[in-house]
Every structure is written in structure tokens, then in C-alpha cells.
Amino acid sequence: MGVTLKELASGLGLSPTTVSRALNGYPEVNQATRQRVLDAARTANYHPNTRAKSLATGQSRAIGHIIPISTSHEIVNPVFADFIAGAGEVYSRAGYDMVLSVVPDDEEENAYRNIVARGSVDGLLVHGPRLHDDRITLLQDLGLPFMVHGRSSGVQTPYSWLDINNRRSFRRATEFLLELGHTRIALVNGLESMDFALRRRTGYLDALAVAGIVPCPDLMRSAEMTEPYGHQAGRELLRLPDPPTAFLASSMIVAYGLRRALTDAGLKLGRDVSVVTHDDDLSYMPNGLEVPQFTATCSSVRAAGRKTADMLLSLVRDPDQGPITHLMETRLVLGDSTGRHRT
Amino acid sequence: MGVTLKELASGLGLSPTTVSRALNGYPEVNQATRQRVLDAARTANYHPNTRAKSLATGQSRAIGHIIPISTSHEIVNPVFADFIAGAGEVYSRAGYDMVLSVVPDDEEENAYRNIVARGSVDGLLVHGPRLHDDRITLLQDLGLPFMVHGRSSGVQTPYSWLDINNRRSFRRATEFLLELGHTRIALVNGLESMDFALRRRTGYLDALAVAGIVPCPDLMRSAEMTEPYGHQAGRELLRLPDPPTAFLASSMIVAYGLRRALTDAGLKLGRDVSVVTHDDDLSYMPNGLEVPQFTATCSSVRAAGRKTADMLLSLVRDPDQGPITHLMETRLVLGDSTGRHRT
């Protein structure tokens, strides 16, 4: 262990109270005393014990993130990592800890209740909201400040969230493919039980409707976003009697699989067929594709993590300010091997 | 907040001590009393305050993971997510919290010191060890139990680690390509300042040496493992006067980029050129490749996370047991579109 406040105080011939006040920036401390205390703390490498502090103040100075892992499949959404990294930066700077709970998705409610009752965090961040998400109403009841990364269409009462404009991104991506003359456009989407995936489909359907095209169910796929899924979807779509000439992939990793299926079939991307990808993170975007390449980005997931953490901390500091929300617009980045792009 | 132990006790007409003992499974409690307490705790939805508990016991029941993020590039290694998920499962089950600290890589030492001094964790997990890693000797000095995911070749004193046998994997992968008749084999490796990457290169060189082949510096690449890097490396390697006929990629994501470069160049995988990939996690492995496909796996990163967490908890419970280590052997999974594989 390190030095305690008491030890530091007795070493200086002061009371723990004064030392505490000096360290925490209370105004009523003598300048000279404060300086002495600060110096002593530094040389003694003093760090306050977090647990004692939070027991005394009633604040834990920690934020909880609950990562639901499905019991059925082993994949963790890779954007989590970047998002968490962004949020973590903000917490560190603000002197907050980040507590991660990995919870099987059939025990989520319990996990939330526990974490609140144990008082180990001052706020919570909800990941991967579904269409109807009980977690949100649960947290509203529990009264702990929380933010949602994404939205839940089924929840009517207001809550705090940050989301990217998925619907708009996908409408614009579809419009782009329509402009290129495509009429049979496949949507290789994520799991449509997730709110974001439904919004993406809605955007896709919006654009088709405006163009007067009746959506074809065969052209719409939905599953967990993995490379093998993209590959299989691509193969199956190409086997259709009237195969699509363009593909809209819901994530870069899905596009990789799709690309494999298309090139395996001897198709040349950008000549025989167009692929457009959506991903939140530029860092996954391959450059120099010969495909028209679309990336809807909120200038990286990392930044979204930062912004969400900022908002949550503000909520923790002032819980009475009411729900706060932020909708991030996406950029369109269309590129090919010549480096063209448009926004 | 929830109910406190004191409230629970006075409600039952018992002393807090007895209630504490009943709840924590001490043997000297009357069966009937224990049952009464347990029931009351359940109906009152009682959960002990973590901070108070850890202040009293001196144990925080939390494990820290420090994620170094480089200030120069924005990428978080995607295997972190899976590893963390596996570790998190174990912690949850054992009643431990997981605290994640995201730290700029130039402030790591400070971060470690702080976290130890503040006493917020009982143990630490070190990610991404470099060849010479000061963190390890630092932690040895600080005396907090810790595990390393990977090893650091430069550190001589014993410490606890879990690693996969990178050298052996890459030796076997290279041998496989040599058996196929290739003599110019490119190594598209990760950053060789990382310990794992150096071990992989060593394995590659081992196999070449046995075959009597002089390694060609032009054929060895090293960088952060991303898709664009794989792509660029592929393009550049193909432009060589005497280009490689086989490629060894250090991760699946690099292989994706490589594949793009090769197909763009009009090469047919498995006919004109062979690609072999290494990745810790099968879930990234595309099925049905027409390429001989190699995956060295410790049956998923997730499992490695679980195992490492198990070991760390055992270390936390009994710090005197001395360093424990575990070397995971890899499986070779060679597949093509017909589903063939060998181990």
C-alpha cells in the first residue's frame, strides 16, 4: 500500500482535516500550508484510497459499461473496442474509473440491478440497444444516470442517448447506387433485432420508395455482421434467378466477405457489380478499392465514445438537467482506386 | 441507494455482525437465523456496498486491465475485445469487477503507479508486451499480483504469463508452404517491436534455415496489422523483380488486405499463389476459401482470456505460490473450398 492521509498529516504536524482540505483545493487553507502539503504529498507519492474516498463522499467516481455477450455466439462487436477506448480516454482525464461488466444476455436485468445496488458506479452506459429494450425503462426506475449508445425505437419515455444517423446514411447510400443506374440492390444488414439495423433498413426502403422501386424480400439479408456471413450472403444472392447488381453492406467486415464471394464468382467490382459499405470507423476502410466505396462515419467510433462519455459525465455531475441527446451526422466517403470521393 | 446491513439487522432484531456472518457463510451461525437473514436480504433486495466491504477487508475484489493506446495511431487491436470478454466472464462469476484503464502509451508507468497506490484493484493484467517491457519489472517492484498476456523476451526475472506458441505456429505454417514447393515466401508480420511478432518471425526463419533457404529482407514486412497495410504490402511485394509465390499473414485482417491486392492483380488464390494466415481467433476465419488457409488458434482468444483471468485470480488468492505460466499450443486448420483441413 501507499501512504495514508493520516500518516502524511502526522508527518507534517497537521491534522488530517487540514491536509484533506489542502489536497482537495478548499479555499480556506493557508497558501504556505497548502504548498507544504502538496510538496509532501508529491514526494511521499501519496494517492488517496479510492474506496475510502468514495465511502466518505458517497460517490464512486466510476462509470459502468455493461457488455452483453450472447450465449449463442462468441463474437464481440469489434466497434466496442474503439468506442470503449474513446470513452476510457475521457474517464481517465476526468479521474474516473471505467468498470466493465461482461454479462450473458439472459442475465442483464439482474446485472443492472446488482450494479446499482452495490453502488459501485455513478453512471452507466448502455450498449447495443434493441428495438424494445427493457434495460432503459429499468434504469429509469433505478434512477442512476445513464446514456445509451444508440436508440431504442420502442421506448417512448425520454432518455439520454448518442446515435449516428443510420437512416439517413443508408438512404443516401442507396440513392447513390440508384443514381448509378442500379435497380436491384441487395441489403446485407446486421441483426434486425438491433435498433441500428432496423433504422438502416428503413433508410434503404425510403430511397427505394422515392425511386418507385418495390423492395424485393430476397434481396434483404440480416444476421450478425461477420466475414463468413458476408461471403455466404453474397454467394446466395448471386445464385438468385435475377441477381442483384449492387450491394449495400452494413459493415466493413461484411463487405470483406461479400467481396470474396463476388471475386470468387469472377465478377469485377466496379465493372460488373457495385458494393457500398457502411461502417462507423474509417480505420477499417481499405483504401484504393476499385469499388465505389461508401463510409458513413461519425469521424470514427472512437470520437463517438469520447462524446458519449463526456455527456454521461455531465449527467453524473448534474442529474437534474434532464435527458440530453446527440445525433451525429455521417459523412459520405466514396472512393475508388483513383482516390475520388464525395461528401 | 439500497438497504444497508444495519437497517437489515435492526429490522430483524439482530446485530449487524450476525447478519454479516450469516450472509458471508460463516459456520457459527444458527441455521434458522441464517435462513431468516437470507430471506430478509432477498426480499429487501439487499446488496452489500462494495466500497465499504473492500475498505473493511482491504481487498477491492477488482482486477485492472490497462489498455495502452498509442498516441500516434488510433487502432485498438481487435483481439482485445474478445480477450476482455473471456476474462470478464470469469471475473463476473468469481464476483470480481473489471476496471479498464485506457492510457496513452507515454504515460503507462504513471498509470501503473497510480492504480497501485490508489488500491483500487487486487491484481493487474498486462496487455501487448514489448520485447523489453519496463512494465513488468515495475510491477514486480510494486508487488501487486499480475499476469502478462504474452511474454517479454527481454525480461529475465520470472513472472506469470499466458502465451500462445507463436514461434512454433509460424514455423509449421512456413514448413507447410515449403512442402507445397514454394521457395519465395513473404512474411507480412505485425509490429516487430511487439514480442509476439518477433517470435513469429523467428519461427518463420527457423523453417527457412532448416530448408537451407537464405531469407530475403525484401520479403519481410512489419507494421500495425490492418487491412490497408495488408493491401499495400501485397501490392509492393508483387512489384518486386522476383515476387513471392506464397504469403504468410500475421492476422486475418492483414490477409483480407493481401487477398484484395492479389485478386486485383488478377492472380487466383490457390492456383497462382498461396496465402496462409495466422490468427488467434477462429471467428475471423473465412470459410470456403480457395486458398490453403492456416489458422493457429488457441481455440479462440476468448478462451485465452478466460484462462488468463483464472490464473490471475488464483494468483490474487495466493500471492505466495510464485510465478505461474501457460503456453498454449496452436492448432493448424488448413481449409479450402472443399472443407479439407489438417491438424
Place this chain on the structure above:
DNA sequence: TTGAAAGCGCTAACAT
């Protein structure tokens, strides 16, 4: 401007 005393919620001797 400083200190003494009480208390945050829990556990752990030391009684009984």
C-alpha cells in the same frame, strides 16, 4: 486558518 469528532457501510477481533 486549523482541529476534534463523528460517520460513510462493512468486517473482525474479542467478548459472552
Place this chain on the structure above:
DNA sequence: ATGTTAGCGCTTTCAA
């Protein structure tokens, strides 16, 4: 088998 007391390291009235 149960209760009393003290204390973990810090903050926070209240008093001086």
C-alpha cells in the same frame, strides 16, 4: 450462537 467494540481511510460538520 450472538453481541460489543474498534477500525479500514477519507470527508465533513461543528467548534475554536
